[in-house]
Amino acid sequence: MPELPGLKPGGIAARARAAIAPAGPQASYLAGLNPEQREAVETLDGPLLVLAGAGTGKTRVLTARVAHILASGRAFPSQILVVTFTNKAAREMKDRIHGMVGDQIEGMPWLGTFHSIGVRILRRHHELVGLKSGFTILDTDDQIRLLKQLLAAENIDEKRWPARLLASTIDGWKNRGLSPKDVPPGEGAVFANGKGGMLYAAYQDRLKALNAVDFGDLLLEGIRLFRENPDVLAEYHRRFKYLLVDEYQDTNVAQYLWLRLLAQGSKNVCCVGDDDQSIYGWRGAEVDNILRFESDFPGAKVIRLERNYRSTGHILASAAHLIAHNEGRLGKTLFSEGDEGERVSVTGAWDSGEEARAVGEEIEALQRAGHRLSEIAILVRASFQMREFEDRFVTLGMPYRVIGGPRFYERAEIRDALAYLRCVNSTADDLAFERIVNVPKRGIGDATVKQIHDVARAAGVPLQEAARVLTESEELKPKVRGTLRGLIQAFERWREQARVMSHTEIAEIVLDESGYTEMWQKDRSAEAAGRLENLKELVRSMEPFENLSGFLEHISLVMDVDNGAGEDAVQVMTLHSAKGLEFDTVFLPGWEEGLFPHQRALDDQGKAGLEEERRLAYVGITRARASARIWFASNRRIHGMWNSTVPSRFLDELPDAHVQVEESRGGMGWGGSSYGGGGSYGQSRFDRAEPFAASSYSTPGWQRAQTQRGRTDSGGSGGGRGGFSERGGRYDAGASARRGPMVIEGTLVASSSAPSSAFKRGERVFHIKFGYGEITGIDGNKLTVQFDKAGEKRVVDTFVEKA
DNA sequence: TCCCTTTCACTTTTT
DNA sequence: GTGAAAGGGA
Numbered sequence: 001m002p003e004l005p006g007l008k009p010g011g012i013a014a015r016a017r018a019a020i021a022p023a024g025p026q027a028s029y030l031a032g033l034n035p036e037q038r039e040a041v042e043t044l045d046g047p048l049l050v051l052a053g054a055g056t057g058k059t060r061v062l063t064a065r066v067a068h069i070l071a072s073g074r075a076f077p078s079q080i081l082v083v084t085f086t087n088k089a090a091r092e093m094k095d096r097i098h099g100m101v102g103d104q105i106e107g108m109p110w111l112g113t114f115h116s117i118g119v120r121i122l123r124r125h126h127e128l129v130g131l132k133s134g135f136t137i138l139d140t141d142d143q144i145r146l147l148k149q150l151l152a153a154e155n156i157d158e159k160r161w162p163a164r165l166l167a168s169t170i171d172g173w174k175n176r177g178l179s180p181k182d183v184p185p186g187e188g189a190v191f192a193n194g195k196g197g198m199l200y201a202a203y204q205d206r207l208k209a210l211n212a213v214d215f216g217d218l219l220l221e222g223i224r225l226f227r228e229n230p231d232v233l234a235e236y237h238r239r240f241k242y243l244l245v246d247e248y249q250d251t252n253v254a255q256y257l258w259l260r261l262l263a264q265g266s267k268n269v270c271c272v273g274d275d276d277q278s279i280y281g282w283r284g285a286e287v288d289n290i291l292r293f294e295s296d297f298p299g300a301k302v303i304r305l306e307r308n309y310r311s312t313g314h315i316l317a318s319a320a321h322l323i324a325h326n327e328g329r330l331g332k333t334l335f336s337e338g339d340e341g342e343r344v345s346v347t348g349a350w351d352s353g354e355e356a357r358a359v360g361e362e363i364e365a366l367q368r369a370g371h372r373l374s375e376i377a378i379l380v381r382a383s384f385q386m387r388e389f390e391d392r393f394v395t396l397g398m399p400y401r402v403i404g405g406p407r408f409y410e411r412a413e414i415r416d417a418l419a420y421l422r423c424v425n426s427t428a429d430d431l432a433f434e435r436i437v438n439v440p441k442r443g444i445g446d447a448t449v450k451q452i453h454d455v456a457r458a459a460g461v462p463l464q465e466a467a468r469v470l471t472e473s474e475e476l477k478p479k480v481r482g483t484l485r486g487l488i489q490a491f492e493r494w495r496e497q498a499r500v501m502s503h504t505e506i507a508e509i510v511l512d513e514s515g516y517t518e519m520w521q522k523d524r525s526a527e528a529a530g531r532l533e534n535l536k537e538l539v540r541s542m543e544p545f546e547n548l549s550g551f552l553e554h555i556s557l558v559m560d561v562d563n564g565a566g567e568d569a570v571q572v573m574t575l576h577s578a579k580g581l582e583f584d585t586v587f588l589p590g591w592e593e594g595l596f597p598h599q600r601a602l603d604d605q606g607k608a609g610l611e612e613e614r615r616l617a618y619v620g621i622t623r624a625r626a627s628a629r630i631w632f633a634s635n636r637r638i639h640g641m642w643n644s645t646v647p648s649r650f651l652d653e654l655p656d657a658h659v660q661v662e663e664s665r666g667g668m669g670w671g672g673s674s675y676g677g678g679g680s681y682g683q684s685r686f687d688r689a690e691p692f693a694a695s696s697y698s699t700p701g702w703q704r705a706q707t708q709r710g711r712t713d714s715g716g717s718g719g720g721r722g723g724f725s726e727r728g729g730r731y732d733a734g735a736s737a738r739r740g741p742m743v744i745e746g747t748l749v750a751s752s753s754a755p756s757s758a759f760k761r762g763e764r765v766f767h768i769k770f771g772y773g774e775i776t777g778i779d780g781n782k783l784t785v786q787f788d789k790a791g792e793k794r795v796v797d798t799f800v801e802k803a
Numbered sequence: 804t805c806c807c808t809t810t811c812a813c814t815t816t817t818t
Numbered sequence: 819g820t821g822a823a824a825g826g827g828a
Contacts, residue, residue, distance in 0.1 A: 086817060115818045139818080159824090215818045250817095283816065382814050384820095404816080438804095445804050557818065576815050598814055616815085639813060640819040810824080 029067040029100045033060070040270075040303045041065045044074065044242070047263075047297035049290070050272040053334045054319070054622035055310030055582065058272055062244060063096040065270065066108075070101055075241040081262065082111040084246040087557075089580070090116070093246070110240070114255050116557050118218035121225070121236075128229055129221045134426070134549075136212045137556040141415060142431045143167050143214050150202055154195065161192045170200050174216025175284030177223060177254040180204055210430060219254045226261045237265025248273030248293075252284035260296065269297065275330050276323050279576060279616050281608065282601075291330060308334045310582055312341025314658040315628050319621040321655040326611045334622075343660040344621065344628045346651055351635035351642075352590075356388040359587050359631065360396050363570060366585060373399060375584040377571040379620050381596040385589065386572050393570065403573035409555060413520065413531040414538055418555065420510050424494045425548050428462040437467075440519035442483050451475065464491065490514065503548040507539050575620045586624035589631040591617075591648035594638075617650045 030038060037057055040050045041064045052058035066082065069075050084090045090112050097108070110117060119137065126133055138146070147163040147170075169191055173183055180201035188197025207213060213221060226233040243263055245251070248271035251259070263269040271293060278287040294300045308316055316334050323329070349355035363376055378389055386402060393400040408414060416439055422432035437452075438444045456466035470476060471485040490513060498506045511517045517535065520528045545551035571583065590596055596617070601609035621628050632647045759765065763775045 113818065118818095137818090218818080279815080280817085282814080384813075407817090441805080443804070447804085574815065595814090600814060612815095637819075804828105806826105806828085808824105808826085811822090813820095 029064045034307055036305050037061050041068050047300035048270040049293045049302045052272055052274055052305040053332045055308045056305035066097050067100040069242050077108040079241040081240045082244045083114050085250055115218045118222050121222055129225050132211045138212050138214045156192045174220050175252040177257045219258050223258050241266050243269040245271040249275050249278035249290045250280050250285045251289050256289045277619050281612050304332055306332050306334050308336045310625055314340050314343045315624050317658040318344040318654050319618050322653050323618040325653050326614055343658055345660045345662050346630045347662040349633045352388050352633045355589050355631050355633045356392040360392045373568045373570045377583040378587045379575045379578045381590055399569035400572055401569040404577040413534055425552055427464045430463045433463045440515050448480055504539055504542050575616050578623050579619050582623050584625050585627040587629050588620050591630050591632040592645040596648050
């Protein structure tokens, strides 16, 4: 299409579309929508809540709605506000709208994350909230260093009151939309014997002095801006004719307040979300926001999307039955029109190692059957679980990819490199200067840094300037003085060069001449090569930007690199990072009490915590299109200690009719299941499962476990060959002859396989978790023990030893 | 100032 | 068991 000079592409596009293709049955973006989706797209006036269950085409509705608004000529692209949580979601949305509406719409200016739109607004009105232009955005690392300084200045023991804790406390306040003066005195007093509120205020002052904001401020200051300047708010009211919010169940109070202020204008606010997928309560998300929508926005219409296009019947029914155990929900019932598919499988393993082995074998079988590895995912509750799977995949030579983990820009080398660039970009970036002044080590230690600080404070100048002044005085030792002067001069030189060179060239020069690259080249550790690679990647990622400051501006908010997507590899990630994704086959390992639901969630949040864990389980199951395979292990090492575990209560909440309880081909699933408070899980069908209770020790799995244990040093590498073939013959042979105590890494795990227990009533025993106790009852291999500390528990005899 | 030893925690994570 | 961070000694 030829360019039309002087005309705004967006405006033309919208009008042209409206003229050529008026919104009607024939509009292409409406094609293929079901009636509910279509209603959600076409209900343009007034507040609308779209409750979109998992796999019901939520993104499709959002993008079609934008297309519809544009095509019907109701608004220009610049008059639509679309907010998402992650950059990834924003990018996807942009791409899809682009695909629907076409080239003419040059990206919608107000489509982005809460934070990126927040910055955009603050940059336009910075003077109204007391910021200078070009303010910097601090990330968590900067925040913590700043808070450490504040704590030190207040003589607060950092051991007792860690900066991290203060940071998350302040974050929590900001998430709830509280500025220092709004913090309830009682709450402010919680930290450091009453100094919490004061520290928060001091922190905000420091931020202002540094001309910086943190992530929370991007919204909080926006709220303040709107409240204190009605004329500014009115301007945005006029501007935004339509507001759309993705993942509304994840909004926190600050985001809610921010949004509500903006929505007072046109009232055409459409929020899309799923209360059953709210899994971010721990970082301030308020499910309440979505539950309250109808009362918050009077006259709101609610549309439910319940037709699921992703999963088979059994999977959907299992997920639905599970989530029905939650009380705080709006209630939806997903249904699918596809076939029932295969049942959700539940399998027990002896321990986490066997769990990983068995899952690895199943994946190999799937691979042989022609499944693509990238359509297989392992979703874990906690990242430490990934390790065993990774180890396994390495020995199997199975390609895998870990999603999530430390983000690219959070890596030390990237942050160091960025700090150098920030110093080149601005002489006033004190935090960046402090970070790299002695990286690589050049003999400028704490003592010198403190001196620089003193000069800076006294003269009211930034650290770089103070350092320059200091090198001109006689106060430093000659050696230090020389190095510091060299560094300052280097920065001046780089700044000069930055004017004439491209920013990527400058970056390379800076990293090279500062000795930073050399530092890693000399480093003998295993990660050094990867770090150098990351530095190269950083420079590469700068290319699309116009200049250094443009790059730095974006990097604080948006920085994720493609980590080799598209290659055929098993996807390993946490349940949290799986939200929004889908796979043909999903493995869900580690469904054990204490791990999932996580003990900490139960301890800290009680019932609310349990319900959030349950939602997490729901998210996990609904990621699967065709096959969901749940696992639990009877023994897991927690904090370096082997613990026997109890199958997760969520397993009992799955509907029998849709679940296939598998006998692990490795056997041994149900070994020791009696940990876990109260007897309420004693009734679990997984406790009663017969094949294992009486005859555990003659199953192939047990023998295999023993054999593997016996080959002490072969653990990992010995299992390299696929497992199925080894199973049948080898481990069965002579199995029943194996008797006697079994010691694993110094812990007595099993002492007897005799059908009648070797224990007697009244005998004193020791349990690794519960300590000492006295046997009060014997039932097969299960003992009832009155523990001195832990009270009465039912335990399998293999987990206690005679005291 | 640096390096080594001790100590501590250990759920989830975006911006 | 493991890794990161902090403190103390060289």
